[in-house]
Amino acid sequence: MPGTETKHKVRDVNVRMLRGGSGPPLLFLHGANGLPIWLPVFDLLSKQFEVFVPEHPGFGTSDNPAWLRNIGDLAMYYLDFLDAFGPHEVHLVGQSLGGWAAAEAASRNCSRIKTLSLLGPAGIRIKGMPSGDNFIWGVEESIRNLYHNQTIPDQILAMQPTDEQADILLTNRFAATKFGWEPRWYNPSLERWLHRITVPTLIMWGKEDKLFPSAYAKRWAERIPGSRVEIVSECGHVPAVEKPEITAKEIIRLYAGTR
Amino acid sequence: MQFTFFHLMPYRPLDMAERHKHTAAWVVLPNTLYDPKQGADEYQSYIDQLVYAEKLGFDVIAVNEHHQTAYGMMPAPNLIAANLIARTSKAKIAIIGRALPLVNNPVNIAEEFAMLDNLSRGRIITGFVRGIGNEYHSTGINPHWSHERYQEAHDLIVQAWTKPGPTSFEGEHFNVRYVNIWPRPYQSPHPQIWIPSMGSSETVKWAAAPERKYPFLVTFSSRELVARYLNVYREQATQYGYEAAPDQLGWASPVYVADTDERARKEAKEGVETLFNDFLAVPFQMLLPPGYMSLSSMKNTMRMRKALGAQKRLTMEELIETGVVVVGSPQTVRDQLAKLRDETRAGKLITMLQFGTLSDELTKRNMEMFASEVMPHLR
Numbered sequence: 001m002p003g004t005e006t007k008h009k010v011r012d013v014n015v016r017m018l019r020g021g022s023g024p025p026l027l028f029l030h031g032a033n034g035l036p037i038w039l040p041v042f043d044l045l046s047k048q049f050e051v052f053v054p055e056h057p058g059f060g061t062s063d064n065p066a067w068l069r070n071i072g073d074l075a076m077y078y079l080d081f082l083d084a085f086g087p088h089e090v091h092l093v094g095q096s097l098g099g100w101a102a103a104e105a106a107s108r109n110c111s112r113i114k115t116l117s118l119l120g121p122a123g124i125r126i127k128g129m130p131s132g133d134n135f136i137w138g139v140e141e142s143i144r145n146l147y148h149n150q151t152i153p154d155q156i157l158a159m160q161p162t163d164e165q166a167d168i169l170l171t172n173r174f175a176a177t178k179f180g181w182e183p184r185w186y187n188p189s190l191e192r193w194l195h196r197i198t199v200p201t202l203i204m205w206g207k208e209d210k211l212f213p214s215a216y217a218k219r220w221a222e223r224i225p226g227s228r229v230e231i232v233s234e235c236g237h238v239p240a241v242e243k244p245e246i247t248a249k250e251i252i253r254l255y256a257g258t259r
Numbered sequence: 260m261q262f263t264f265f266h267l268m269p270y271r272p273l274d275m276a277e278r279h280k281h282t283a284a285w286v287v288l289p290n291t292l293y294d295p296k297q298g299a300d301e302y303q304s305y306i307d308q309l310v311y312a313e314k315l316g317f318d319v320i321a322v323n324e325h326h327q328t329a330y331g332m333m334p335a336p337n338l339i340a341a342n343l344i345a346r347t348s349k350a351k352i353a354i355i356g357r358a359l360p361l362v363n364n365p366v367n368i369a370e371e372f373a374m375l376d377n378l379s380r381g382r383i384i385t386g387f388v389r390g391i392g393n394e395y396h397s398t399g400i401n402p403h404w405s406h407e408r409y410q411e412a413h414d415l416i417v418q419a420w421t422k423p424g425p426t427s428f429e430g431e432h433f434n435v436r437y438v439n440i441w442p443r444p445y446q447s448p449h450p451q452i453w454i455p456s457m458g459s460s461e462t463v464k465w466a467a468a469p470e471r472k473y474p475f476l477v478t479f480s481s482r483e484l485v486a487r488y489l490n491v492y493r494e495q496a497t498q499y500g501y502e503a504a505p506d507q508l509g510w511a512s513p514v515y516v517a518d519t520d521e522r523a524r525k526e527a528k529e530g531v532e533t534l535f536n537d538f539l540a541v542p543f544q545m546l547l548p549p550g551y552m553s554l555s556s557m558k559n560t561m562r563m564r565k566a567l568g569a570q571k572r573l574t575m576e577e578l579i580e581t582g583v584v585v586v587g588s589p590q591t592v593r594d595q596l597a598k599l600r601d602e603t604r605a606g607k608l609i610t611m612l613q614f615g616t617l618s619d620e621l622t623k624r625n626m627e628m629f630a631s632e633v634m635p636h637l638r
Binding site for chain 2: 135136137138139163166167170171173174176177178181182184
């Protein structure tokens with residue numbers, strides 16, 4: 001069942017949001033490429049959860065408040081967002097940049113969060129193991145490098161974006177640059193505080209991720225107590241798109257463990 | 260008119276076949292392609308050319324800053340300027356410019372320019388730029404804050420030059436408790452600030468403001484765009500309530516003069532085409548990282564690019580046709596430059612008389628021809 005598009009307001013900031021399904025709330029934080037369409041993975045998750053997929057402030061057509069200057073601001077925004085829910089209620093899922101924001105938020109305050117799922121998150125750096133430079137990759141290269149199965153980029157590249165869609169893509173690149181250019185896709189302080197994440201946590205990584213090497217999963221798991229790693233084979237940077245069944249199954253399994 | 264002899268100092272011995280195994284002569288081009296012995300020869304030739312320009316009667320000799328590229332061998336242009344101070348006595352020396360957002364402490368720029376201004380007893384002209392997009396890749400500075408950092412760095416440098424110290428500076432990007440430079444600039448209130456630009460409307464508006472009136476130089480643009488942007492500046496000045504003086508307006512262009520149009524075209528062709536296609540051309544994502552241009556300017560640029568289609572190698576003939584370069588007999592060059600000067604009422608011409616792989620010999624002849632056959636007629 002497709003989700004519906006709504007507007008969502010937290011304090012003075014309006015954002016676009018997709019929502020659908022019923023059950024306990026699941027908040028999905030998208031990656032640097034912006035708010036996706038209602039993906040098959042959301043359909044699968046919406047059988048168990050009420051799924052909320054907000055477009056981050058600064059992305060697409062959401063408000064772009066002047067105070068939003070770094071990843072910490074985005075994390076604090078989502079802590080405000082979570083205040084609308086009850087204690088230990090929300091299943092928080094974050095992809096890439098969204099995973100970074102989710103980890104930043106959870107390391108500050110886990111009181112509204114029931115489980116945390118990080119899908120190929122940005123946010124930490126291991127020396128000698130650099131991320132891919134998606135700011136210097138060409139347009140086609142940057143789409144191809146995100147996926148293992150090349151039929152997905154074939155489909156994406158076959159679509160000619162409208163002017164409106166092209167503007168949204170450009171806005172998203174501006175926002176991603178603000179958060180991720182320097183230091184490149186990480187916050188030097190985050191790794192030190194990951195032990196403050198005390199909720200059940202899943203770390204999922206595409207084995208063939210060309211943006212953030214899947215070897216990063218181990219470091220995340222070492223820092224977050226009791227977390228579990230799931231490496232997905234034949235999968236690039238976006239398990240939620242490339243392997244929706246496995247992604248949904250593992251998130252639901254994490255939830256089942258808390259009941 | 261005021262005449263400037265401007266140099267980029269390209270690395271001419273570049274192996275072009277190797278160059279084209281990489282996406283650009285910037286950022287990713289292996290520096291093993293740089294040969295220090297040949298590079299040292301290049302520096303010597305180029306500095307000699309700049310010194311010779313003073314003898315030929317140019318008012319200003321000029322250098323600029325570029326990083327990690329064969330396009331220009333001056334990551335630290337002030338070092339060249341210091342050398343030129345020692346070897347010249349009359350000409351103004353312009354550093355157009357320093358890329359303000361790329362540094363972590365703009366006070367260093369204020370200090371270095373103040374030193375040069377003292378060493379030269381007031382012959383320094385400065386230029387403030389943001390660097391090319393490529394340089395946000397090579398320095399790591401976040402292009403999203405390019406405009407903010409530029410504004411703050413400008414304010415901080417002018418404050419350091421003009422406000423009796425110690426003062427302090429409070430910004431988003433730069434915070435300096437003690438701004439108190441020694442030496443202060445030789446010129447009062449401070450060396451001129453020129454603004455080379457590809458013509459963004461935000462920059463025009465800012466440069467033309469009555470408290471600044473910074474000379475505005477349109478670079479590497481067709482004659483149509485030079486005229487358009489200089490007119491925008493003049494209109495902006497009118498809106499501010501004053502008339503823009505000729506010395507507030509200028510443009511920069513490669514120029515080549517020989518006895519006949521035919522000979523000029525033959526001799527300039529390789530230099531012009533290597534400049535634009537081999538040294539300057541870079542992929543879009545390198546040239547325009549997000550934030551380097553404002554979002555609205557970038558949206559327009561993307562639509563224009565979509566309409567233009569695939570990029571191809573530019574020919575000298577096309578570049579002459581649109582007036583990005585001026586190549587021909589003395590009469591042809593005089594006529595074209597005079598026409599644009601009269602249309603725009605611009606008082607500054609920034610000439611590039613060495614460009615791309617143009618040899619020392621042809622550069623020297625070009626400089627002499629320009630100085631004797633063109634300059635006196637346009638003054």
